[in-house]
Amino acid sequence: MSTLVIRFDAPFIVFFGDIADEVYAKTGLGLVQWRRADCLGQWRLPGCGMDAGVADVTLAGAKAQGARTLIVGSAAVGGGIPEQWVAALCEAAAAGLDIVAGLHIRLATLPGLAAAAERGAARLIDVRVPPPGLPVGTGRKRSGLRLLTVGTDCACGKKYTALALERELRARGRAADFRATGQTGIMIAGQGLPIDAVVSDFVTGAAEVLSPDNAPDHWDLIEGQGAIFHPGYLQVTVGLLVGSQPDAFVVCHDPLRQTIAGWPDFPLPTIGAVIGRTIGIGHLTNRAIRCVGVALNTSKIPAGERGAVLAHYADETGLPVVDPLIDGVGPIVDRMLAVFPT
Amino acid sequence: MSTLVIRFDAPFIVFFGDIADEVYAKTGLGLVQWRRADCLGQWRLPGCGMDAGVADVTLAGAKAQGARTLIVGSAAVGGGIPEQWVAALCEAAAAGLDIVAGLHIRLATLPGLAAAAERGAARLIDVRVPPPGLPVGTGRKRSGLRLLTVGTDCACGKKYTALALERELRARGRAADFRATGQTGIMIAGQGLPIDAVVSDFVTGAAEVLSPDNAPDHWDLIEGQGAIFHPGYLQVTVGLLVGSQPDAFVVCHDPLRQTIAGWPDFPLPTIGAVIGRTIGIGHLTNRAIRCVGVALNTSKIPAGERGAVLAHYADETGLPVVDPLIDGVGPIVDRMLAVFPT
Numbered sequence: 001m002s003t004l005v006i007r008f009d010a011p012f013i014v015f016f017g018d019i020a021d022e023v024y025a026k027t028g029l030g031l032v033q034w035r036r037a038d039c040l041g042q043w044r045l046p047g048c049g050m051d052a053g054v055a056d057v058t059l060a061g062a063k064a065q066g067a068r069t070l071i072v073g074s075a076a077v078g079g080g081i082p083e084q085w086v087a088a089l090c091e092a093a094a095a096g097l098d099i100v101a102g103l104h105i106r107l108a109t110l111p112g113l114a115a116a117a118e119r120g121a122a123r124l125i126d127v128r129v130p131p132p133g134l135p136v137g138t139g140r141k142r143s144g145l146r147l148l149t150v151g152t153d154c155a156c157g158k159k160y161t162a163l164a165l166e167r168e169l170r171a172r173g174r175a176a177d178f179r180a181t182g183q184t185g186i187m188i189a190g191q192g193l194p195i196d197a198v199v200s201d202f203v204t205g206a207a208e209v210l211s212p213d214n215a216p217d218h219w220d221l222i223e224g225q226g227a228i229f230h231p232g233y234l235q236v237t238v239g240l241l242v243g244s245q246p247d248a249f250v251v252c253h254d255p256l257r258q259t260i261a262g263w264p265d266f267p268l269p270t271i272g273a274v275i276g277r278t279i280g281i282g283h284l285t286n287r288a289i290r291c292v293g294v295a296l297n298t299s300k301i302p303a304g305e306r307g308a309v310l311a312h313y314a315d316e317t318g319l320p321v322v323d324p325l326i327d328g329v330g331p332i333v334d335r336m337l338a339v340f341p342t
Numbered sequence: 343m344s345t346l347v348i349r350f351d352a353p354f355i356v357f358f359g360d361i362a363d364e365v366y367a368k369t370g371l372g373l374v375q376w377r378r379a380d381c382l383g384q385w386r387l388p389g390c391g392m393d394a395g396v397a398d399v400t401l402a403g404a405k406a407q408g409a410r411t412l413i414v415g416s417a418a419v420g421g422g423i424p425e426q427w428v429a430a431l432c433e434a435a436a437a438g439l440d441i442v443a444g445l446h447i448r449l450a451t452l453p454g455l456a457a458a459a460e461r462g463a464a465r466l467i468d469v470r471v472p473p474p475g476l477p478v479g480t481g482r483k484r485s486g487l488r489l490l491t492v493g494t495d496c497a498c499g500k501k502y503t504a505l506a507l508e509r510e511l512r513a514r515g516r517a518a519d520f521r522a523t524g525q526t527g528i529m530i531a532g533q534g535l536p537i538d539a540v541v542s543d544f545v546t547g548a549a550e551v552l553s554p555d556n557a558p559d560h561w562d563l564i565e566g567q568g569a570i571f572h573p574g575y576l577q578v579t580v581g582l583l584v585g586s587q588p589d590a591f592v593v594c595h596d597p598l599r600q601t602i603a604g605w606p607d608f609p610l611p612t613i614g615a616v617i618g619r620t621i622g623i624g625h626l627t628n629r630a631i632r633c634v635g636v637a638l639n640t641s642k643i644p645a646g647e648r649g650a651v652l653a654h655y656a657d658e659t660g661l662p663v664v665d666p667l668i669d670g671v672g673p674i675v676d677r678m679l680a681v682f683p684t
Binding site: 136137138139140195196197198199200201203204205229231232233234235236238239242263265266277280281284285 | 478479480481482537538539540541542543545546547571573574575576577578580581584605607608619622623626627
């Protein structure tokens with residue numbers, strides 16, 4: 001893959017500093033969940049109250065096991081980086097571990113860290129910072145198959161659904177790659193581009209770089225961002241859609257949400273409206289774009305009512321409808337492989 | 343207006359360095375054309391072959407006349423900044439003139455210029471660089487009236503049309519402001535935001551900042567960017583549209599163009615398609631959005647055929663159709679004021 005994409009090496013250790021609990025540790029927990037095989041363990045400072053359920057490692061121990069990378073798995077309360085964290089990161093960088101973080105401040109601005117990284121020939125990788133040199137989108141049709149997850153809103157399962165589709169396709173022996181577009185996704189995948197941090201002119205180009213030409217039967221599962229009727233973020237969604245040129249998309253939806261989260265004056269669009277608009281805009285770079293499924297978040301729906309909710313949306317859309325966390329994404333993959341036979 | 347918008351003071355002088363001809367002087371020529379009253383003259387170095395048709399000034403003379411700002415009105419061949427230009431800019435900054443430029447490199451990186459500006463208490467203003475701290479778009483309805491120029495493609499008259507509408511409305515005694523979204527427009531207006539350089543997440547928010555609440559009968563004439571069916575830049579267009587929440591829009595079109603300029607595999611959309619898509623997306627933040635006119639570039643159409651071309655598009659759209667450079671924009675302003683009476 002292009003040097004225009006952020007990437008880091010495995011195996012890695014996850015650093016939790018001395019945080020008290022899980023509240024700020026979503027990144028680290030996601031890493032342990034999705035990349036258990038590449039995670040040598042957690043490094044916790046004295047007083048840390050968080051436990052991701054993997055082996056505790058020391059820096060020396062991790063190095064001895066071949067660790068290549070340290071990933072900062074938590075934010076510190078208040079947003080700053082405590083001194084003892086910086087000291088630990090400097091020690092790791094000086095020992096030659098690449099440091100990966102999605103902090104609001106750049107790693108190189110932490111006192112002593114750039115110098116420590118130079119001593120250890122380590123890289124400092126900020127996953128919120130797009131690489132320089134991204135191109136403008138060309139609209140050229142690329143080989144291979146692509147699926148984009150979209151949603152009726154932000155934060156309704158687009159990352160999880162794309163990851164679950166990758167896992168299911170691979171389990172069936174298909175070539176498939178999750179393509180990360182947000183910081184947590186990039187950490188889980190070990191590569192990607194933070195699409196919402198890209199300068200506006202280059203969003204379509206970034207999406208093209210992220211999902212290059214591939215074998216005809218290879219699937220890219222592209223993590224969606226924003227939402228196509230979102231008054232703040234639709235431009236990110238639209239650029240990612242046109243640059244991704246997806247053959248297929250899945251709509252992610254929270255059936256209990258009435259309005260756009262954080263924008264109470266904007267009603268949530270219907271799934272049908274999202275399908276129509278996504279096809280209307282996506283058509284520009286892929287005339288065959290189609291919806292292949294709906295992913296619902298039913299976690300807050302009583303178990304006895306789930307079946308009826310799923311059936312309601314299946315009737316309405318004529319598509320496979322699942323809660324990926326409960327039902328898996330098998331029916332959606334069945335549809336993908338039926339519609340796009342190899 | 344917010345400090346989140348780039349702005350600089352008049353009167354100003356235009357600096358042409360020692361360029362040989364007009365080819366790289368589009369910015370300076372636009373300034374002289376649109377802001378003649380605020381332009382004290384041109385500063386040309388020995389050997390300069392360019393003449394914008396205004397008085398030649400020296401730095402001392404400009405200061406004596408009250409100049410506040412020096413605007414770099416041309417690019418140098420090859421993209422770099424020659425040493426003698428830098429020396430002149432340093433001299434001006436040390437004398438207290440704010441320096442404005444839309445260069446590919448930042449002014450502060452030119453040798454000695456930051457120090458000279460500090461000595462002269464001058465500002466260095468890069469119009470390609472958005473101010474920090476732009477917000478996310480809220481979608482909140484703002485007071486006042488807004489018109490956005492859109493197009494079937496890039497480079498088809500959106501800036502010129504918005505400027506011409508401002509001029510015509512003011513000539514009729516209406517309160518109106520051109521809102522610049524690109525570097526040349528910002529220089530002409532003395533304020534604005536380079537919307538295509540804004541980080542993707544903040545494009546709608548930048549458009550909101552650019553066009554704040556205003557008097558009920560005040561018109562903002564917002565310079566469009568990109569095009570809504572453009573495979574590289576549509577995300578800029580879409581974010582600007584939704585953040586601008588225009589009441590009205592004008593479609594700019596070059597009747598001789600067959601494909602998107604620079605993207606020969608993408609046919610130019612019809613004006614009708616652009617109107618439909620612009621209303622479809624703009625509806626999210628302004629349900630009353632409507633098209634009020636078409637601005638054609640007929641410069642390459644033989645004079646004897648112009649009338650038929652204008653009539654063709656007027657029949658097709660039922661809208662006033664003009665070439666702003668030849669016909670002015672009076673008929674479009676008539677329509678605006680009829681549709682939105684005060």
